[in-house]
Amino acid sequence: MSTALGVVMMFGGALGAYAQDKTEITFSYLWGGAEGAALEQIIADFNASQDKIVVKGVSSPDMTKQLASMSSAKGAFDISDNFASNIASWSNQGILLPLDEFGIDTSDFPESVMKQLVVDGVLYSLPIATHNFQLVYNKKLLDEAGVTPPTTTAELAEAIKKLTKVDAEGNVTQLGLGLTDISAGMKTLGYAFGGDWNRDGKPTPTDANFVKGVQFYYDNVVAPVTPAAYNKFVAGFGPYMSDQDSFKQGKIAMVFEGEWRAKFNTEAGMDWGVVPVPGETPELLGSTWVDVSTMFIPTNTGNKEAAGEFLKYIVSPPVMEKFSHVLANLPGRISLASSAAYDDLPNFKVWLDAMNSPNTHGLPPALYMAEYNADLASAFDSVLQGAQTAEAALQAVADRTGSYSQ
Amino acid sequence: MSEARSRNSEPTGRALLKGLAFASPFIIGFLVLYAWPILASGYYSLTDFSLFKAPKWVGLANYERMISDAKFWKSLYNTLFFTFVGVPVDIAISIAGAHILNQKLKGQPLWRALVYLPSIVPAVAAGFLWRWLLNAQYGFVNEILRWFRIPQPNWLLDASWGGISVIVLMLWTVGGTMLIYLAALKNVPQELYEAAELDGAGPLRRFWHITWPMISPVTLFQVIVLMIAFLQVFTQPFVLSKDPGLGTQTATGPGDSMLSYSIYLFQNGFTFLKMGYASAMAWVLLFVTLAITLLILWSAKKWVFYDNR
Numbered sequence: 001m002s003t004a005l006g007v008v009m010m011f012g013g014a015l016g017a018y019a020q021d022k023t024e025i026t027f028s029y030l031w032g033g034a035e036g037a038a039l040e041q042i043i044a045d046f047n048a049s050q051d052k053i054v055v056k057g058v059s060s061p062d063m064t065k066q067l068a069s070m071s072s073a074k075g076a077f078d079i080s081d082n083f084a085s086n087i088a089s090w091s092n093q094g095i096l097l098p099l100d101e102f103g104i105d106t107s108d109f110p111e112s113v114m115k116q117l118v119v120d121g122v123l124y125s126l127p128i129a130t131h132n133f134q135l136v137y138n139k140k141l142l143d144e145a146g147v148t149p150p151t152t153t154a155e156l157a158e159a160i161k162k163l164t165k166v167d168a169e170g171n172v173t174q175l176g177l178g179l180t181d182i183s184a185g186m187k188t189l190g191y192a193f194g195g196d197w198n199r200d201g202k203p204t205p206t207d208a209n210f211v212k213g214v215q216f217y218y219d220n221v222v223a224p225v226t227p228a229a230y231n232k233f234v235a236g237f238g239p240y241m242s243d244q245d246s247f248k249q250g251k252i253a254m255v256f257e258g259e260w261r262a263k264f265n266t267e268a269g270m271d272w273g274v275v276p277v278p279g280e281t282p283e284l285l286g287s288t289w290v291d292v293s294t295m296f297i298p299t300n301t302g303n304k305e306a307a308g309e310f311l312k313y314i315v316s317p318p319v320m321e322k323f324s325h326v327l328a329n330l331p332g333r334i335s336l337a338s339s340a341a342y343d344d345l346p347n348f349k350v351w352l353d354a355m356n357s358p359n360t361h362g363l364p365p366a367l368y369m370a371e372y373n374a375d376l377a378s379a380f381d382s383v384l385q386g387a388q389t390a391e392a393a394l395q396a397v398a399d400r401t402g403s404y405s406q
Numbered sequence: 407m408s409e410a411r412s413r414n415s416e417p418t419g420r421a422l423l424k425g426l427a428f429a430s431p432f433i434i435g436f437l438v439l440y441a442w443p444i445l446a447s448g449y450y451s452l453t454d455f456s457l458f459k460a461p462k463w464v465g466l467a468n469y470e471r472m473i474s475d476a477k478f479w480k481s482l483y484n485t486l487f488f489t490f491v492g493v494p495v496d497i498a499i500s501i502a503g504a505h506i507l508n509q510k511l512k513g514q515p516l517w518r519a520l521v522y523l524p525s526i527v528p529a530v531a532a533g534f535l536w537r538w539l540l541n542a543q544y545g546f547v548n549e550i551l552r553w554f555r556i557p558q559p560n561w562l563l564d565a566s567w568g569g570i571s572v573i574v575l576m577l578w579t580v581g582g583t584m585l586i587y588l589a590a591l592k593n594v595p596q597e598l599y600e601a602a603e604l605d606g607a608g609p610l611r612r613f614w615h616i617t618w619p620m621i622s623p624v625t626l627f628q629v630i631v632l633m634i635a636f637l638q639v640f641t642q643p644f645v646l647s648k649d650p651g652l653g654t655q656t657a658t659g660p661g662d663s664m665l666s667y668s669i670y671l672f673q674n675g676f677t678f679l680k681m682g683y684a685s686a687m688a689w690v691l692l693f694v695t696l697a698i699t700l701l702i703l704w705s706a707k708k709w710v711f712y713d714n715r
Contacts (some may be wrong), residue, residue: 064676067457067676071456071457071458089679093456093457093458094458094459095457095458152648157548192474228560228564231542231560231563231660232542232543232560232563233543234544234560234563235543235560235563236540236541236542236543236544239421346412370557370677370678370679371677374658374673374678375477377658378477378658378662381658381660381661381662382661385564385565385660385661387661389566396476400475400476400477402472403471403475405679405680
């Protein structure tokens with residue numbers, strides 16, 4: 001018994017000494033499930049390649065907790081992830097460590113992405129994955145209705161008409177164009193009409209073409225079936241990307257979706273396709289916007305050199321490729337857009353091609369983004385309720401922008 | 407006897423110190439965890455503060471901003487709606503339920519336990535349960551309404567029903583209040599009812615002239631406690647308004663009908679990083695709560711009966 005105890009103590013002591021030789025850093029990530037498992041594999045690979053740094057991964061999907069941790073003198077993590085929309089606000093608060101000192105070559109990151117990560121000439125974050133939105137459709141439903149995938153908004157309107165079904169009692173049984181994320185869908189429609197909701201770093205909710213895009217959805221999807229019937233139908237949508245997912249269930253025929261859908265739709269055994277977002281004019285075909293999953297180091301880290309090393313590793317081409325492939329996310333590097341690694345993801349090319357398209361818009365960093373997004377969400381909801389026209393609802397947002405942080 | 411005398415004759419200052427030492431865990435906890443944050447929030451309410459940067463003095467600007475903030479008024483309106491509709495309904499159901507529980511029924515302890523059961527279910531779990539119950543397409547509530555050919559509202563996605571849904575979820579825990587009323591009913595002297603019956607008073611007159619005045623002190627307490635709970639409501643609308651099908655995370659519900667005061671305060675503090683404005687909102691809520699409480703206490707002179715008068 002005492003011998004066994006002695007062996008265990010010696011083993012424990014050896015492990016302790018091994019750990020003490022290395023700098024331990026904590027990587028807190030918002031992902032969980034399959035994404036979290038992919039990250040843990042990347043962390044394990046990094047640790048195996050290292051004799052100076054050891055990374056401890058922690059899945060923590062609570063953004064408020066993440067923020068609270070950065071408010072203290074010594075934080076709970078040394079590196080973490082978030083979205084580009086928070087970069088301006090957080091850098092302004094002084095909680096993001098400038099990354100310029102790490103000497104990272106940023107020439108391979110798309111301009112639309114870098115535009116979101118550099119604030120006042122200082123780099124605060126790096127992309128681990130990017131996302132854009134295209135028109136995903138259910139092939140079976142389109143074939144049954146004799147509809148070819150639309151390329152213009154006029155064709156889109158026509159397709160919606162043919163693909164929307166209402167029963168004898170006025171209940172919607174199928175929507176031609178649905179929204180699995182109201183804000184993302186409405187913003188995409190705004191770009192399809194040549195609009196922009198955030199031009200030159202200023203909120204532009206009343207941009208005439210953006211208003212046109214939002215009104216398009218109401219006029220072509222909601223109004224024909226009535227707002228009450230529309231919202232009753234939508235109330236029956238199950239959780240996103242689950243077995244009860246509205247697109248998987250065939251409740252919606254077309255939807256503006258990000259590239260992550262490629263993996264889900266295929267694994268769900270769906271017969272599906274994707275085309276660039278239809279434009280109001282041929283020049284606007286494929287108009288979309290890019291959102292970025294970013295990696296950052298908080299100012300209150302006690303191990304910035306080690307965190308910087310891991311940051312460089314995780315955004316390096318082979319690691320980024322591996323990570324984005326597992327998640328079916330777009331990479332954040334131009335050189336990876338043509339990588340053969342993504343060939344096994346059906347229809348992925350449509351999203352990959354959009355990475356370098358001039359019609360793919362990046363959002364300039366803005367301090368007010370969280371508040372603006374909340375107000376836009378309220379405005380979109382008001383339109384879907386039939387309570388206000390797009391113009392009136394977005395004018396109400398414009399009236400509030402004066403109180404935003406600038 | 408002599409030991410007791412020596413204890414009583416202990417110098418006052420020393421006794422005070424001993425008392426304070428014994429009470430110090432509470433006193434220190436109160437000062438550090440309650441008094442200091444309350445005073446600090448008062449100061450922050452007069453500053454531009456984001457948690458991360460030093461507060462910048464702005465005087466009454468945060469309070470002035472509320473006047474022109476449409477969402478502030480919307481959240482205040484919603485919260486007062488929840489309170490002024492929810493509290494009377496909660497009281498009415500509780501009193502009615504307590505009367506039923508007060509009957510000599512078989513298995514009475516079981517019924518009492520059952521009505522209290524929802525109160526021990528965590529609010530988040532109850533919220534997710536009610537999201538399904540209130541689902542306009544597949545929900546059990548609308549299924550029952552369909553049996554009786556009553557129109558079925560779109561509880562969670564219709565702006566005119568969003569607030570009602572929050573109240574329904576709040577009423578889910580009415581059992582706690584019901585049991586307190588049950589205890590109050592048991593304290594009403596039976597001879598009062600017997601005398602009233604001899605005088606020919608019916609059930610309604612007996613309730614109005616005996617039960618209601620005799621349980622009025624409990625009602626006063628319940629009204630104040632429930633009013634404070636409704637004014638601070640956060641979890642119920644927050645859970646109800648999260649819609650996984652739509653991917654929205656606005657926590658404000660259709661037409662902002664579920665935007666409670668506490669949710670808007672939380673958004674300002676932790677999402678928009680406007681902690682100064684959130685602190686000012688907290689003080690306004692305190693004064694609104696205080697004003698309504700004082701109004702209730704003032705009105706209590708007219709409707710609360712204390713039998714020791």
